[in-house]
Amino acid sequence: MLLLAEQVLNGLQYGMMLFLMAAGLTLVFGVMGLINLAHGSLYMVGAFACAAVAAATGSFWLGLAASLAAAAALGALVEIVVIRRLYARDHLDQVLATFALILVFSEGTRWLFGSFPLYLSLPPVLSGAVTLPGGLIYPAFRLAIIVIGVLVALGLFWLITRTRLGIRIRAGEADREMIAALGVDIAKLYTMVFALGAALAGLSGALVGSVQSVQVGMGEPVLILAFVTVVIGGIGSIKGALIGALLVGMTDTLGKALLPGLFARFMEASAATSVGSALASMLIYVLMALVLIWRPTGLYGARA
Amino acid sequence: MPEPILTLSHLSKSFGALKATDDVSLDLRPGEIHALIGPNGAGKSTLIKQIAGEIRPDSGSVTFEGQAIDDLGPADRARLGLARSFQVSSVVPGFTVLQNVMLAVQGASGASFRFIRPALSDRNLTAPALFHIQHSGLDGRETVKAADLAHGERRRLEIAMALAMRPRAFLLDEPMAGMGAEGAHDLTAILAELKSEAPILLVEHDMDAVFALADRISVLVYGKVIATGTVDEIRKNPEVRRSYLGEEA
Amino acid sequence: MRLTGALPNFVVFAALIAVAVIADLTGNPYIVTLATKVAIFGLAGVGLNLALGYGGLVSFGHAAFFGLGGYVTAILASHAASATPVATFPFTMMGTNEMLAIWPFAILVAGFAALVIGALSLRTKGVYFIMVTLAFAQMLYYFAISWPTYGGEDGLSFYVRNTFPGANTFAPLQFFGICATMLAITMVLVALLTQSRFGLALRAAKENETRVIASGIKPFAIRLTAFVLSGMVAGLAGALFADLNRFVSPTMLSWHMSGEIIIFVILGGVGRLAGPIAGAAVFITLEYLLGPISDHWQALLGFLLILIVLFAPKGLMGLALGKRGNA
Numbered sequence: 001m002l003l004l005a006e007q008v009l010n011g012l013q014y015g016m017m018l019f020l021m022a023a024g025l026t027l028v029f030g031v032m033g034l035i036n037l038a039h040g041s042l043y044m045v046g047a048f049a050c051a052a053v054a055a056a057t058g059s060f061w062l063g064l065a066a067s068l069a070a071a072a073a074l075g076a077l078v079e080i081v082v083i084r085r086l087y088a089r090d091h092l093d094q095v096l097a098t099f100a101l102i103l104v105f106s107e108g109t110r111w112l113f114g115s116f117p118l119y120l121s122l123p124p125v126l127s128g129a130v131t132l133p134g135g136l137i138y139p140a141f142r143l144a145i146i147v148i149g150v151l152v153a154l155g156l157f158w159l160i161t162r163t164r165l166g167i168r169i170r171a172g173e174a175d176r177e178m179i180a181a182l183g184v185d186i187a188k189l190y191t192m193v194f195a196l197g198a199a200l201a202g203l204s205g206a207l208v209g210s211v212q213s214v215q216v217g218m219g220e221p222v223l224i225l226a227f228v229t230v231v232i233g234g235i236g237s238i239k240g241a242l243i244g245a246l247l248v249g250m251t252d253t254l255g256k257a258l259l260p261g262l263f264a265r266f267m268e269a270s271a272a273t274s275v276g277s278a279l280a281s282m283l284i285y286v287l288m289a290l291v292l293i294w295r296p297t298g299l300y301g302a303r304a
Numbered sequence: 305m306p307e308p309i310l311t312l313s314h315l316s317k318s319f320g321a322l323k324a325t326d327d328v329s330l331d332l333r334p335g336e337i338h339a340l341i342g343p344n345g346a347g348k349s350t351l352i353k354q355i356a357g358e359i360r361p362d363s364g365s366v367t368f369e370g371q372a373i374d375d376l377g378p379a380d381r382a383r384l385g386l387a388r389s390f391q392v393s394s395v396v397p398g399f400t401v402l403q404n405v406m407l408a409v410q411g412a413s414g415a416s417f418r419f420i421r422p423a424l425s426d427r428n429l430t431a432p433a434l435f436h437i438q439h440s441g442l443d444g445r446e447t448v449k450a451a452d453l454a455h456g457e458r459r460r461l462e463i464a465m466a467l468a469m470r471p472r473a474f475l476l477d478e479p480m481a482g483m484g485a486e487g488a489h490d491l492t493a494i495l496a497e498l499k500s501e502a503p504i505l506l507v508e509h510d511m512d513a514v515f516a517l518a519d520r521i522s523v524l525v526y527g528k529v530i531a532t533g534t535v536d537e538i539r540k541n542p543e544v545r546r547s548y549l550g551e552e553a
Numbered sequence: 554m555r556l557t558g559a560l561p562n563f564v565v566f567a568a569l570i571a572v573a574v575i576a577d578l579t580g581n582p583y584i585v586t587l588a589t590k591v592a593i594f595g596l597a598g599v600g601l602n603l604a605l606g607y608g609g610l611v612s613f614g615h616a617a618f619f620g621l622g623g624y625v626t627a628i629l630a631s632h633a634a635s636a637t638p639v640a641t642f643p644f645t646m647m648g649t650n651e652m653l654a655i656w657p658f659a660i661l662v663a664g665f666a667a668l669v670i671g672a673l674s675l676r677t678k679g680v681y682f683i684m685v686t687l688a689f690a691q692m693l694y695y696f697a698i699s700w701p702t703y704g705g706e707d708g709l710s711f712y713v714r715n716t717f718p719g720a721n722t723f724a725p726l727q728f729f730g731i732c733a734t735m736l737a738i739t740m741v742l743v744a745l746l747t748q749s750r751f752g753l754a755l756r757a758a759k760e761n762e763t764r765v766i767a768s769g770i771k772p773f774a775i776r777l778t779a780f781v782l783s784g785m786v787a788g789l790a791g792a793l794f795a796d797l798n799r800f801v802s803p804t805m806l807s808w809h810m811s812g813e814i815i816i817f818v819i820l821g822g823v824g825r826l827a828g829p830i831a832g833a834a835v836f837i838t839l840e841y842l843l844g845p846i847s848d849h850w851q852a853l854l855g856f857l858l859i860l861i862v863l864f865a866p867k868g869l870m871g872l873a874l875g876k877r878g879n880a
């Protein structure tokens with residue numbers, strides 16, 4: 001039972017991390033109609049910024065701040081130089097140009113930092129474990145990721161529904177020309193939205209990099225999962241991104257934890273492990289397929 | 305009285321609390337123009353979409369040439385000869401005039417899964433297509449891209465495509481929407497041409513045109529048919545005058 | 554097809570043959586291998602172009618079909634080498650190292666995968682379609698990584714190139730000839746296809762779906778067929794690629810592969826028959842020329858791609874011919 005509870009928490013933590021990624025993707029698509037493959041690069045840049053600054057200053061917290069700042073700044077720069085020329089283009093051009101951005105960012109990072117993974121050391125307050133009610137001992141840092149995810153989700157909902165920026169974002173989503181006619185500087189709004197999404201990706205990269213490792217290419221598997229999340233939740237919906245992220249996080253974590261054991265009941269152990277883990281790796285895609293059969297535009301996507 | 309080509313019986317469709325179509329029954333008979341009028345939001349487009357198969361009614365049935373077509377999608381209904389023309393369908397801009405009409409012939413003939421033989425050397429496609437192009441006065445323009453046609457020629461192309469499908473009935477949803485004054489002028493000629501081929505169920509805002517051209521009129525208000533009859537009957541109908549024409553006066 | 558339309562395609566193909574033959578005569582087998590790679594990637598691109606260029610279906614998952622074709626080849630070849638059956642149920646199936654026996658399997662498996670993936674993905678449109686095809690390909694990628702029987706992450710080698718009747722497949726030029734022939738046959742078939750009734754419906758559905766439905770044609774069936782045919786061609790290309798390297802790995806299934814196939818198509822010019830060959834040739838030449846100069850040649854490629862997207866959206870053949878693509 002404790003094991004299961006631990007896996008549920010792991011799934012929650014994974015889901016929250018995915019949400020940080022998916023929120024930016026879905027926002028950028030919903031508001032600007034842009035599919036951004038380079039979102040994973042911003043995640044990677046956040047992780048490297050955190051690692052570099054933490055190593056130089058000795059402060060993890062400064063590193064975390066740097067991840068937000070670096071990803072947001074790079075996001076804004078890329079938006080101004082390349083991305084804004086793509087809003088009016090078809091998705092194919094967007095895919096190609098942002099794929100090209102990945103090549104540039106990955107090689108650029110490799111050139112700066114080399115190919116070897118970097119590791120981050122956590123500050124003492126987060127490096128221990130916490131005993132939760134019920135006796136479960138759980139790493140404090142993973143718990144912190146869950147808390148950060150919840151805070152970001154609350155912040156985003158507040159931003160979208162309560163602030164002037166949010167009203168502009170929602171209006172921009174509804175009608176670009178109208179909002180331009182209202183005198184809002186649409187170019188600046190788009191840059192801000194893109195930088196916001198980038199900052200969230202950077203934060204997510206720094207957090208995950210702290211538990212795993214920081215290396216070139218780390219953003220790509222996460223990007224694909226974020227796509228699955230966005231497709232499940234429905235493009236453009238923050239709420240969908242949150243629900244989708246939790247579904248994907250839980251399905252993947254629990255599948256990987258439980259399937260091999262399940263197969264071991266009627267197969268010999270080594271075969272069960274390989275079949276179980278192979279199938280577990282496919283589980284979220286099966287989930288996505290099911291959602292698409294049921295609702296081709298995702299759980300909270302606008303109906304066609 | 306001849307058998308109707310198209311019969312709607314007790315069609316209903318709700319979107320949440322809104323009854324867009326409320327127990328609608330009407331029919332389309334051979335050789336007639338049956339106009340559907342009503343104020344904005346009366347549910348005319350929703351009704352046309354249910355006939356074309358683009359949305360499914362909650363209840364009720366559509367019969368076309370004696371066959372219940374409720375389970376068929378829009379492409380199948382089109383192939384049976386229920387032609388949704390103008391406005392929605394338009395033309396394929398990057399195709400030539402000939403290719404556009406060939407596409408219509410191909411749809412009606414049903415065979416799209418032929419992979420090797422060039423379509424342009426398939427006389428089963430080109431011969432009817434050329435016939436309809438000539439018939440519509442577009443001969444000599446076969447290799448011009450639809451996007452490069454003048455406004456009037458484009459209209460002629462749309463007629464050629466509509467006729468090339470060998471339709472048994474036309475569904476026209478505000479065919480001249482956005483066309484301005486010359487559109488109304490076009491409408492009379494186009495409807496006459498189409499009517500010689502198959503009966504027409506017409507949704508149109510221009511009351512003068514409707515009263516001039518329609519053989520019968522049905523009035524839709526809040527999703528309900530409040531009256532069906534000849535032009536004179538509709539003009540005289542007190543309920544129509546009160547709930548609809550009254551607004552116009 | 555008019556001659557003016559066909560000529561650039563012919564020139565591109567002839568140039569590829571000329572490069573391979575001259576390289577072989579002047580004793581540059583490595584260049585022949587590069588030309589073979591161009592033919593194979595070009596073939597994969599011609600396949601993708603059927604869905605992407607003519608059908609408007611932006612598949613970001615064609616590596617799935619390319620990789621499946623490769624894995625089928627490697628699995629059959631490795632079982633033939635070890636003389637073990639591939640399957641014992643429902644009937645015993647042995648491996649083989651005959652290309653002519655392998656290709657139909659590779660094509661069928663890729664086609665079946667395209668049928669399943671296409672049937673699900675074509676329920677969606679636009680950006681969903683891109684993400685969903687990408688995700689399904691990624692599913693196969695992770696499956697290949699975590700399935701240990703055929704090498705998992707390390708991939709699967711077979712040490713002897715498969716055989717073709719009457720040819721020495723180890724001679725670089727002869728293997729190139731096989732690949733170029735398959736490419737030529739496919740190009741002719743695709744050229745016919747795009748001009749056929751089916752092609753008419755497919756291209757019309759790309760431009761005006763509503764018109765196609767109103768004409769009584771179901772776009773879904775047309776598109777799914779195009780997607781499956783497209784996947785089959787990619788599967789054949791994957792089979793040839795496996796034989797070129799005598800090795801397959803999950804990399805063939807990865808999304809970088811999907812991205813590269815798209816790049817071949819777009820570099821050359823979307824919806825142009827020989828466009829993907831020109832695109833693959835440029836890509837591989839760049840890799841060959843820039844690779845030794847800088848380890849970071851991919852960054853240069855990235856910059857180049859961004860410039861092309863922003864300033865030459867019709868691709869290189871479009872740039873060279875100075876006009877828009879053939880309809």
